[in-house]
Amino acid sequence: xxxxxxxxxxxxxxxxxxxxxxxxxxxxxxxxxxxxxxxxxxxxxxxxxxxxxxxxxxxxxxxxxxxxxxxxxxxxxxxxxxxxxxxxxxxxxxxxxxxxxxxxxxxxxxxxxxxxxxxxxxxxxxxxxxxxxxxxxxxxxxxxxxxxxxxxxxxxxxxxxxxxxxxxxxxxxxxxxxxxxxxxxxxxxxxxxxxxxxxxxxxxxxxxxxxxxxxxxxxxxxxxxxxxxxxxxxxxxxxxxxxxxxxxxxxxxxxxxxxxxxxxxxxxxxxxxxxxxxxxxxxxxxxxxxxxxxxxxxxxxxxxxxxxxxxxxxxxxxxxxxxxxxxxxxxxxxxxxxxxxxxxxxxxxxxxxxxxxxxxxxxxxxxxxxxxxxxxxxxxxxxxxxxxxxxxxxxxxxxxxxxxxxxxxxxxxx
Amino acid sequence: xxxxxxxxxxxxxxxxxxxxxxxxxxxxxxxxxxxxxxxxxxxxxxxxxxxxxxxxxxxxxxxxxxxxxxxxxxxxxxxxxxxxxxxxxxxxxxxxxxxxxxxxxxxxxxxxxxxxxxxxxxxxxxxxxxxxxxxxxxxxxxxxxxxxxxxxxxxxxxxxxxxxxxxxxxxxxxxxxxxxxxxxxxxxxxxxxxxxxxxxxxxxxxxxxxxxxxxxxxxxxxxxxxxxxxxxxxxxxxxxxxxxxxxxxxxxxxxxxxxxxxxxxxxxxxxxxxxxxxxxxxxxxxxxxxxxxxxxxxxxxxxxxxxxxxxxxxxxxxxxxxxxxxxxxxxxxxxxxxxxxxxxxxxxxxxxxxxxxxxxxxxxxxxxxxxxxxxxxxxxxxxxxxxxxxxxxxxxxxxxxxxxxxxxxxxxxx
Numbered sequence: 001x002x003x004x005x006x007x008x009x010x011x012x013x014x015x016x017x018x019x020x021x022x023x024x025x026x027x028x029x030x031x032x033x034x035x036x037x038x039x040x041x042x043x044x045x046x047x048x049x050x051x052x053x054x055x056x057x058x059x060x061x062x063x064x065x066x067x068x069x070x071x072x073x074x075x076x077x078x079x080x081x082x083x084x085x086x087x088x089x090x091x092x093x094x095x096x097x098x099x100x101x102x103x104x105x106x107x108x109x110x111x112x113x114x115x116x117x118x119x120x121x122x123x124x125x126x127x128x129x130x131x132x133x134x135x136x137x138x139x140x141x142x143x144x145x146x147x148x149x150x151x152x153x154x155x156x157x158x159x160x161x162x163x164x165x166x167x168x169x170x171x172x173x174x175x176x177x178x179x180x181x182x183x184x185x186x187x188x189x190x191x192x193x194x195x196x197x198x199x200x201x202x203x204x205x206x207x208x209x210x211x212x213x214x215x216x217x218x219x220x221x222x223x224x225x226x227x228x229x230x231x232x233x234x235x236x237x238x239x240x241x242x243x244x245x246x247x248x249x250x251x252x253x254x255x256x257x258x259x260x261x262x263x264x265x266x267x268x269x270x271x272x273x274x275x276x277x278x279x280x281x282x283x284x285x286x287x288x289x290x291x292x293x294x295x296x297x298x299x300x301x302x303x304x305x306x307x308x309x310x311x312x313x314x315x316x317x318x319x320x321x322x323x324x325x326x327x328x329x330x331x332x333x334x335x336x337x338x339x340x341x342x343x344x345x346x347x348x349x350x351x352x353x354x355x356x357x358x359x360x361x362x363x364x365x366x367x368x369x370x371x372x373x374x375x376x377x378x379x380x381x382x383x384x385x386x387x388x389x390x391x392x393x394x395x396x397x398x399x400x401x402x403x404x405x406x407x408x409x410x411x412x413x414x
Numbered sequence: 415x416x417x418x419x420x421x422x423x424x425x426x427x428x429x430x431x432x433x434x435x436x437x438x439x440x441x442x443x444x445x446x447x448x449x450x451x452x453x454x455x456x457x458x459x460x461x462x463x464x465x466x467x468x469x470x471x472x473x474x475x476x477x478x479x480x481x482x483x484x485x486x487x488x489x490x491x492x493x494x495x496x497x498x499x500x501x502x503x504x505x506x507x508x509x510x511x512x513x514x515x516x517x518x519x520x521x522x523x524x525x526x527x528x529x530x531x532x533x534x535x536x537x538x539x540x541x542x543x544x545x546x547x548x549x550x551x552x553x554x555x556x557x558x559x560x561x562x563x564x565x566x567x568x569x570x571x572x573x574x575x576x577x578x579x580x581x582x583x584x585x586x587x588x589x590x591x592x593x594x595x596x597x598x599x600x601x602x603x604x605x606x607x608x609x610x611x612x613x614x615x616x617x618x619x620x621x622x623x624x625x626x627x628x629x630x631x632x633x634x635x636x637x638x639x640x641x642x643x644x645x646x647x648x649x650x651x652x653x654x655x656x657x658x659x660x661x662x663x664x665x666x667x668x669x670x671x672x673x674x675x676x677x678x679x680x681x682x683x684x685x686x687x688x689x690x691x692x693x694x695x696x697x698x699x700x701x702x703x704x705x706x707x708x709x710x711x712x713x714x715x716x717x718x719x720x721x722x723x724x725x726x727x728x729x730x731x732x733x734x735x736x737x738x739x740x741x742x743x744x745x746x747x748x749x750x751x752x753x754x755x756x757x758x759x760x761x762x763x764x765x766x767x768x769x770x771x772x773x774x775x776x777x778x779x780x781x782x783x784x785x786x787x788x789x790x791x792x793x794x795x796x797x798x799x800x801x802x803x804x805x806x807x808x809x810x811x812x813x814x815x816x817x818x819x820x821x822x823x824x825x826x827x828x
Contacts, residue, residue: 028475037479044475049467052700056466060646061442061458064777065451073647100695102669103517110556126681131670131695134683138668142524142556149681226696232474233487233699254552255516256545265782267540267563269548281514281545282640285647286466287698363478368679 003323004391011383014316018309018378026297027230027380034385034392036364038377039176039204039342042230042294051293055286077257077283078276080292084229084238087295087303088202088221089212095240096275097225097291098283101203102135103253104222104239105170107278109139110252112168112197112220115245119167119196123150123159129176132201136170143252152182156190166196173205177367178331179314179342181209185216192217197245203227206238207298208341208378210307213240220245228341228377231291239278246275255280297379309378310341316383317343317376320390326397331371345372345393347402355407356396362389417737418805425797428730432723432792440711441644441794448799448806450778452791453590453618453756456644456708465707469700491671491697492690494706498643498652501709501717502616502635503626509654510689511639511705512697515617516549517667518636518653519584521692523553524666526582526611526634529659533581533610537564537573543590546615550584557666566596570604580610587619591781592745593728593756595623599630606631611659617641620652621712622755622792624721627654634659642755642791645705653692660689669694711793723792724755730797731757731790734804740811745785759786759807765824766816767807773821774806 015022028044029035035043059071068074077097085095098104109122124136126149133149140147145167150158152171159166169191174181188198202223205211207230213221219242225235241249251271256262257279260270271277318330331344347353347370354366364374374389396402429436442458443449449457473485482488491511499509512518523536538550540563547563554561559581564572566585573580583605588595602612616637619625621644627635633656639649655663665685670676671693674684685691732744745758761767761784768780778788788803810816 028471030476030478033478035478041474041479041482043478044470049470049475052470053463053467056458056463056646056704057442060455061463062444064444064447064449064457065455065779066772066777067647068455099513099517100669100697102671102695103513103667106667106694129670130673130679130681133681134668134670134673135694137683138666142666224696232470233481234696234702236698237695252552252556253517253520254548255514256543256548257516259544259548263782265544267544267547269551280520280549281516281651282638282648283514284650284698284701286704287701288648290470290700358480363480365479368677 007320007323007387011316011387014312014383018312021301021305021309021378022382023297023301024380024382029380032361034362034389036362036374036376036381036389038381039227039375040365041233042227042377043380045230045294045297047296048232048290048293052286052290055289073285076285076288076292077279078274080288080295081238081275083292083295084206085240087207087298089214090240091214094243094275095238096278097236097238097288098279099237101222101224101237102131104237105132105135106139107239107251107253108199108220108222109136109145109168110143111249113143113145114250115248116167116197119165120144120146121148121162121165122146122167123148123155123162123169125171126151127175128172129203132170132172152187155187159187159190159194159196163194166191166194168197168199170199170201172201172203173209173211174340176204177371177373178344179340180333181338181340188217204340208306208310210303218242225291229291230294230297232287232294234287235291236283236288241275241278246277247273249277251277253280257281301379306378310376311336311339313376313378313381313383313386314339314341314343317374317386317390320387324390324394326390326394341378342373342375344374346370347372349402351410352402352407353396356401356404357392359407360392360396362392421734421737421801425730425801428726428797432726435715435719435723435792436796437711437715438794438796443794446775448776448803450776450788450790450795450803452795453641453789454779455647456641456791457794459644459708459711461710462646462704462707466700466704469703487699490699490702490706491693492688494702494709495652495689497706497709498620499654501712502620503628504654505628508657508689509652510692511650511652511702512693513651515636515638515651516545518651519546519549520553521653521665521667522613522634522636523550523559523582524557525663527557527559528664529662530581530611533579534558534560535562535576535579536560536581537562537569537576537583539585540565541589542586543617546584546586566601569601573601573604573608573610577608580605580608582611582613584613584615586615586617587623587625588754590618591785591787592758593754594747595752595754602631618754622720622724624717632656639705643705644708644711646701646708648701649705650697650702655689655692660691661687663691665691667694671695715793720792724790725750725753727790727792727795727797727800728753728755728757731788731800731804734801738804738808740804740808755792756787756789758788760784761786763816766821767810769821770810770815770818771806774810776803776806
């Protein structure tokens, strides 16, 4: 049997089956690269470079300060927020783009403490992306909350034990290392049973999972703009505040962009009645408008189709491994219900394996201690790419390329 | 006497005298525009558009996630911070670019409260740019400080009265409406007499006043990147933490970019020993690298020469007013010791006058309630520009152009 030819045929068939969500032509991807790190930095969409050039040369250079009005800069934070909201099941007026995910989490923790006076507990995923742990702890310390680190699978039970002492939970849709999905709907239901508030971290799910913030009764959500949303390096973050909470959302980082009348230059802070109250100072407009342009890559692509293509890509990649002689433990659940848009494999020399893959043009990333993390951004990754990645991985391992000195040497950033 | 010809000659002579700091050729300015709003949004420096295109197309598009290492993205926050530090008298290692001015002020207030336990007072300029009032208040409320709003001229006396209850002062170099300078050195000396800490807001002074943070014993400073530093709309802000305070600076918005080992993905926060500890989440790199490129406009220009040119520009503009028939109250001190890089005039219909000037290509801005604010960025504004602005202002007033309906109608952002 010609395994390789069979897999090529299977990849083509799957790409045809999931063509509804494949938009590789909307991205500028370098020749010879299989890009499986869109969950760290999304690829560059077509048109973003042109839009950024227009922002810099025409809007800033020619329009100068007039562009705050004339080029629609001022309302961009809300406008882009609503566009992201549409990808995560949020009706307009509840999502705004501002600051970093870290800063937005800070605001949510402080605001939640004030919305649930007397309650002292905040629960956070013990295996969360570390910045969540850091900032939830630093914010909690300031507002008098006590942080409990609880694994998501144990969260509903622990929430019910904590009962009316629970102020807030902060959980991500998935484990960023393994891609295992959590049931945020279930956690949120438990939180609401005891009268608490629930914040969803969508950094690894916005634009790739079928998220329904409004329907699933999320109270708050945060997420970054630079992973699957493809907004560019360090693109500003978004924050969602459920409409019914807006008037109670007291932003602890009160800045003039969140004021009801920012140009009134009033001495006292009167928060905007809109989601603008979650803003602080002036947003980095070039980065924000790059993110806006990038979101055009999602035009006309149903989130459900993206999710289906993502599941197919990750399943297919794993299916390719054994026929290609790759026998590594898969850290990612193979039950689609429990799998995000990535496949993580374990290897004792995971760092070097990732470097060897990069040298072959297959870009994934390494996560401590032993994770080879491969993200499948369904908009621009194809099943043919998945097959190619598996083939390269087989070649790296069979050729012991991960033992070469150039691959074992650690760079400053990985 | 031909007044107009005399003034033209005087402008030329002054431009020649202050040529050392004039670098208009380093900026892209639209034809027919006299730009006097660089204290709101700095003009576009030559080369920034090209650098931004390179960042987007080559570094993001081709380099993808590898550019965090290969293109020097990761250390950019510190690198650009040091470059700004050089403009405000800060030795390397104390200044970092991150977040907005609002968020950086928040960090400083919270950190200062912890560095001066038991002290309860923070003094802030009563006429401060409003965001300072808002965020100092919101931060103080969280950390148990009480805010007192005290005019800068009364600050030293009040500081001595407050004595050992003083934790922090937050003062800007100048009044953002009138351009009146304050003696931050004197305020800082009083603060240190009572054992407190002093934060300088340099939004309106970085890149245009001769600031000496290290020599004048400032403890902290913040400032934005988009005014005289010309970093582009909403360019990220900088924060300075004096070297001796670094190890005590506890950032309340603890994020992974501030960790000693950000890629260790450790569960507990261990702050970086460097100024990186003032960072939070990932910075908006396109905006940050645009700021870096923009700072090249300062290359080889001594800050003292900029200050001299700035003083000459503002003095000359005022000198032109009477000969051109403009008789408006000047809100800005004419004593150079007390004047920032702007001239503010009062007029009951200031908003409409500013609109009429903009219609003539002279871009300044309006500040409540009656201020026509004209900023003179010495790098790219000439004495000939100052004369042209005065001539246009004379024509607006003599022609009652500010009474035309198109100039009295308020836009959403002014």
